[in-house]
Amino acid sequence: MAEKRDYYEVLGLQKGASEDEIKKAYRKLAKQYHPDLNPGDKNAEAKFKEVNEAYETLSDGDKRARYDQFGHAGVDPNFGGGAGNPFTGAGFDISDIFDSFFGGFGGSRRANPNAPRQGSDVQANLAISFEEAAKGCRKNVEYQQIELCSDCHGSGAAAGTSPKTCEHCHGTGQVRVSQRTPFGVVQSTQTCDRCRGTGKIIETPCRTCDGKGRVRRRKTIEVTVPAGIADEQILNVSGKGNAGVNNGPNGDLHVYISVRPHPIFQRKGNDVWCEMPITFTQAALGADVEVPTLDGKVSYHVHEGTQPGDVFRLKGKGIQNLHSRTRGDQYVQVTVEVPKNLNKRQKEILSELDLNTDDKNYQKRKSFFSKLRDLFED
Numbered sequence: 001m002a003e004k005r006d007y008y009e010v011l012g013l014q015k016g017a018s019e020d021e022i023k024k025a026y027r028k029l030a031k032q033y034h035p036d037l038n039p040g041d042k043n044a045e046a047k048f049k050e051v052n053e054a055y056e057t058l059s060d061g062d063k064r065a066r067y068d069q070f071g072h073a074g075v076d077p078n079f080g081g082g083a084g085n086p087f088t089g090a091g092f093d094i095s096d097i098f099d100s101f102f103g104g105f106g107g108s109r110r111a112n113p114n115a116p117r118q119g120s121d122v123q124a125n126l127a128i129s130f131e132e133a134a135k136g137c138r139k140n141v142e143y144q145q146i147e148l149c150s151d152c153h154g155s156g157a158a159a160g161t162s163p164k165t166c167e168h169c170h171g172t173g174q175v176r177v178s179q180r181t182p183f184g185v186v187q188s189t190q191t192c193d194r195c196r197g198t199g200k201i202i203e204t205p206c207r208t209c210d211g212k213g214r215v216r217r218r219k220t221i222e223v224t225v226p227a228g229i230a231d232e233q234i235l236n237v238s239g240k241g242n243a244g245v246n247n248g249p250n251g252d253l254h255v256y257i258s259v260r261p262h263p264i265f266q267r268k269g270n271d272v273w274c275e276m277p278i279t280f281t282q283a284a285l286g287a288d289v290e291v292p293t294l295d296g297k298v299s300y301h302v303h304e305g306t307q308p309g310d311v312f313r314l315k316g317k318g319i320q321n322l323h324s325r326t327r328g329d330q331y332v333q334v335t336v337e338v339p340k341n342l343n344k345r346q347k348e349i350l351s352e353l354d355l356n357t358d359d360k361n362y363q364k365r366k367s368f369f370s371k372l373r374d375l376f377e378d
Helices: 019-033 042-058 061-074 094-102 130-135 280-285 344-355 363-377
Strands: 122-128 137-148 174-181 184-191 214-225 234-237 253-259 266-268 271-279 287-293 296-302 311-314 330-337
Touching: 019 042, 019 122, 042 061, 122 137, 122 214, 130 137, 130 253, 137 253, 214 234, 214 253, 271 280, 271 287, 280 287, 280 330, 296 311
Parallel strands: 122 253, 271 330
Antiparallel strands: 137 214, 174 184, 234 253, 266 271, 287 296, 311 330
16 A cells, blocks of 8 residues: 555644644645646646545544544554554454453444435535625536436445345444454454445446446536625535435535636725826816726715825725625725826926925925925034
8 A cells, every 4th residue: 555645744734733724724725636627637636635535534533633643544444454553454443442442331332334424525616706706696616526326326236126234244334353362362343344344235236336326427506606705715505515325415515716806996805995096187176086886987076185195985885795785895095197298388387386386285395395404404
């Protein structure tokens, strides 16, 4: 068996990482190596499986505790098989240790292999525009889903047949074995090699699913993206993940949202920011201007003497709060365009304006020269 990488190393984390750090690292890597974003890339597919395997263990408290103590052998009884591995080869796994010494108290801890189990979650990526994120929309999402085989209805057996209870383990999926040790005869439990732990024998497998009872298919569903969703948020669609086992419920579909940048607007929380150029004359004299918003253009009066960098607010013209009807505001920062390529008459007018304007109309200029004068006088 090829040597497995450390699960913490796979996710780029240190041992002892928090649950939030594990989840954040998983989301980033799963998105990076997702097969839908790397079609035909076998290396990315392998990475994606490795990331999912690491997350499945580290996100489960019990599995993570066993992994931290025993490494891969703590969560995979087949890992590193052979005489040198105390957890494999002789029929032992982690729970066998407890069964060997404490098996007489509390009974078996083995799960029923035929009990319903929920299907795993799946993920998909969806790119939407800035306006669609702000206003909400309906979009089609494509993803890979494991569903019940339509021919055998999940049994794995060909039409007209049905699985039979394994006679070796009597449907438990586990068998007890005895081993002589220096401490005496020790009993342990191991997976039944006849039915491979399923408790059932399929004599005539379904040809469609090769006896697995489930098949992988590409699905397309329409999802509702709520108004106010942000970049990198996850939209959960309940029950649209992989099919469960033994009539267990489906997992969920996690849709990772990617919001394309807008050429004019920027989002800060639920507020929208933009820059708006006005002419030198509009800034000096004031003017009515048209301002672009998510709801279309609106009229706004720029007051006389507006300075470059001044910001005005349009109340309620921002982005809707997620799952609420309230909205943020829009902030508009003014930039003043200085005219170029002036003709002779225009230059004369500006020169005349400058000559007839005293320093009290230029507060920053007045303050600057006042400070400069004080500096040299000292």
